[in-house]
Amino acid sequence: MEAAIIIVFVIGYLAITLEHSIKIDKLIPALVMMAISWALISLGIDGFPQWFDSAHQGLVDGYANVGHEDRQHLMEETLLHHLGKTAEILVFLLGAMTIVEIIDYFDGFSAIKSIIKTKKKSKLLWIFAILAFGLSAIIDNLTATIVLISILQKIIKERNVRIWFAGLIIISANAGGAFSPIGDVTTTMLWIGDKVSTGKLISYLFIPSLLCMIVPVLVASFLPAFKGNIEVEDSNQDKPKNRFSTRMLLLGLGAILSVPVFKVVTHLPPYVGMMLALGIVAIFAEIYSNAKFSLTEVNATESDAHAAHGPVHHSLSKIELPSILFFLGILMAVAALESLGLLFGFATTLRESMPMMGTEMAGTQVSDLVVLLLGIGSAVIDNVPLVAASLGMFTESLDDQLWHFIAYSAGTGGSMLIIGSAAGVVAMGMEKIDFFWYLKKISWLALIGFLAGAVAFFVTRTMF
Numbered sequence: 001m002e003a004a005i006i007i008v009f010v011i012g013y014l015a016i017t018l019e020h021s022i023k024i025d026k027l028i029p030a031l032v033m034m035a036i037s038w039a040l041i042s043l044g045i046d047g048f049p050q051w052f053d054s055a056h057q058g059l060v061d062g063y064a065n066v067g068h069e070d071r072q073h074l075m076e077e078t079l080l081h082h083l084g085k086t087a088e089i090l091v092f093l094l095g096a097m098t099i100v101e102i103i104d105y106f107d108g109f110s111a112i113k114s115i116i117k118t119k120k121k122s123k124l125l126w127i128f129a130i131l132a133f134g135l136s137a138i139i140d141n142l143t144a145t146i147v148l149i150s151i152l153q154k155i156i157k158e159r160n161v162r163i164w165f166a167g168l169i170i171i172s173a174n175a176g177g178a179f180s181p182i183g184d185v186t187t188t189m190l191w192i193g194d195k196v197s198t199g200k201l202i203s204y205l206f207i208p209s210l211l212c213m214i215v216p217v218l219v220a221s222f223l224p225a226f227k228g229n230i231e232v233e234d235s236n237q238d239k240p241k242n243r244f245s246t247r248m249l250l251l252g253l254g255a256i257l258s259v260p261v262f263k264v265v266t267h268l269p270p271y272v273g274m275m276l277a278l279g280i281v282a283i284f285a286e287i288y289s290n291a292k293f294s295l296t297e298v299n300a301t302e303s304d305a306h307a308a309h310g311p312v313h314h315s316l317s318k319i320e321l322p323s324i325l326f327f328l329g330i331l332m333a334v335a336a337l338e339s340l341g342l343l344f345g346f347a348t349t350l351r352e353s354m355p356m357m358g359t360e361m362a363g364t365q366v367s368d369l370v371v372l373l374l375g376i377g378s379a380v381i382d383n384v385p386l387v388a389a390s391l392g393m394f395t396e397s398l399d400d401q402l403w404h405f406i407a408y409s410a411g412t413g414g415s416m417l418i419i420g421s422a423a424g425v426v427a428m429g430m431e432k433i434d435f436f437w438y439l440k441k442i443s444w445l446a447l448i449g450f451l452a453g454a455v456a457f458f459v460t461r462t463m464f
Contacts, residue, residue, distance in 0.1 A: 001044030002340060008036050009333060027322045030329030037336035038079065045071045052341040054081055059341055082335035088192050088271050090324055095274035096182065099252045100143045101315035102285050108249030113151045119229040122221040125168060128152065129217045132169045133176035138253050141177035141184050145169055145423040149430050156230055164225040166427045167442035168217055171415045171449055173423045175213040178411030179205035181260055185327065186387040186410045192270055193391055195403040198260040204404040207460055212412050212453035216445035244288045255281050285311040327384060334388040371405045375413025375450065379420035383410040401461050408457055415446035
């Protein structure tokens with residue numbers, strides 16, 4: 001039965017990787033392999049020789065002697081445990097996405113465009129790279145990429161010029177998301193999973209992430225594509241259409257930034273702070289828009305009349321639910337492999353067979369090469385399941401250097417291929433960027449940035 005579950009996972013994984021070739025949204029194979037994997041576990045529960053207790057990060061003692069009813073009960077408890085941990089991530093993402101959509105409802109991001117005045121391509125490159133790096137740390141790399149490419153389309157008319165900027169935006173956004181607990185789904189997973197803390201994550205990864213952005217942008221600024229000037233359209237045409245745009249931008253970004261502080265002060269899970277932030281932003285959004293409908297009313301005609309115009313309802317309707325369902329499917333599918341002890345066994349094999357190039361961490365030597373390969377692998381396949389697998393493979397304590405290096409590698413390694421990160425995929429769709437064009441023109445820049453950041457991590461990790 002274990003072999004069957006592994007086969008299901010491999011087939012599902014391939015379907016996710018080949019999403020653009022087979023024309024099937026990756027959420028579909030993710031959900032299918034999650035459901036089938038747990039169904040096979042339930043049907044073959046009596047045949048498994050071991051069981052991994054995620055709550056205590058170890059194999060269950062004496063599992064071979066546990067009866068059928070107890071095994072069923074243990075499986076249900078494990079499933080509920082993983083669903084709870086996954087729900088924490090999904091609810092957190094839902095809150096963050098809704099706040100960003102509320103900002104967009106008030107045309108808040110147009111304030112960013114109004115500050116861009118330069119016509120020089122190289123200077124414009126640095127502006128967008130720095131904006132991508134900073135914004136992705138606050139509103140996540142996917143959203144930052146969408147916002148900045150939307151602005152880019154209003155500033156630069158020529159698509160052949162825009163796609164070069166888009167490529168560097170991808171690199172910068174992924175770099176900025178790596179050092180922030182709310183900047184990338186993978187770092188959010190590690191943060192919510194109590195593998196990294198906000199302060200240590202920033203301390204360990206800010207310099208490597210910054211170099212991962214600076215080195216490619218610096219090299220690219222000398223390329224012919226970024227020489228000369230562009231023709232900038234009149235910025236007055238795109239001034240904020242709403243008088244509350246700047247206010248909602250600052251309020252929304254400030255609310256998201258307050259979430260890590262809320263976690264430190266209250267010791268509550270991050271999604272609680274995100275829901276509080278969403279509630280506060282939503283209050284001001286409703287006041288500013290003069291919408292008078294209630295989300296809890298069912299039979300209210302006034303609610304129906306204003307639903308299409310209310311900022312909260314509008315923003316909730318624009319959330320990218322396919323991504324949420326994909327995360328649900330892939331995280332629960334990986335949880336199935338973890339529960340059977342397969343990831344734990346795989347990690348043990350890695351430790352014994354891989355050359356030990358790492359430093360001693362929490363009494364156990366972990367190979368830096370393994371994590372570097374994880375980063376390269378995240379460019380080929382999705383980084384979410386890779387990080388989810390690492391959570392089940394390794395048992396290092398909070399803020400161990402291993403977790404920070406995993407956060408860096410998984411967060412920035414995906415930039416090496418355009419399909420390797422959510423930011424790359426959305427840019428590919430918005431600008432119709434060709435896979436092989438990106439591979440030829442941008443991938444090498446992403447690689448040198450990734451390696452520069454990795455070297456910086458090796459140097460600076462001994463300082464903290």
